[in-house]
Amino acid sequence: MRKPLIAGNWKMYKTISEAIILANGIKREMVDFTSSDIVLCPPFTALNSVYEIIMDTPIKLGAQDIAWEKEGAFTGEVSSVMLKDCGCEFVIIGHSERRKYFGETDEIVNKKIRAALSGSLIPIVCIGESLKERESNLTIEVVKKQLKGGLRELTDEQISKIIIAYEPVWAIGTGKTATPLQAEEVHCFIRKWIEEVFSSKIAENLRILYGGSVKPSNIKELMVQDDIDGALVGGASLKVESFAEIVKNAV
Ligand code: PGA
Secondary structure, three states: OOOOEEEEEOOOOOOHHHHHHHHHHHHHHHOOOOOOEEEEEOOHHHHHHHHHHHOOOOOEEEEOOOOOOOOOOOOOOOOHHHHHHHOOOEEEEOOHHHHHHHOOOHHHHHHHHHHHHHOOOEEEEEEOOOHHHHHOOOHHHHHHHHHHHHOOOOOHHHHOOOEEEEOOHHHOOOOOOOOHHHHHHHHHHHHHHHHHHOOHHHHHHOEEEEEOOOOOOOHHHHHOOOOOOEEEEOHHHOOHHHHHHHHHHOO
């Protein structure tokens, strides 16, 4: 049985004081909730303040990015050691916004996954096609290429620790969600691919999240799909009410 996981990607929102208010609100609503894993991913600057609020609860902390090196002269970067030091257990890697605005390639994603795993962080690896690619019937091809490149030469042991988030780029922040069947088709493909390349046991245990305009009103129909194990939530994770409702509706 795969335990559902709902992660809130706060993106570049919330100052430290705003993050504290939001985290306290989520804690109040969700402190006894254990049917799903809940992960909050605030910006770097608020990681430790949020950790101090949730550290004695089942709610977990994640970062939105990671450096591929452990330390060194890499101005502006934040390493796995530093993320662990802030209380992180998870890290989002290869989000489409990082790919689009910061030039992250599958090769970089692969290096970051390795850095996260060797620093004992659980990577949430994002993949997904653009609208143009979907309209040209390239969805599966694009997703396969991202899987092949991003997960290149990882061992069975490494793969068994990761989480994948399928996030069609055209559904992120647009209010347009993939239909449950559109999402399930890709999730099912991802699981089959993992089964072929790694093993059926790994595929069976792999958690695949859906992301892209997840709201309290659409999470149920997504979660009833066989291969959807949770959600990576952007906009709707910035308010206590909508995030708490998503978490509750997901089970
Ligand atoms: P959204 O973002 O929920 O605002 O569409 C999801 C994401 O970017 O992870």
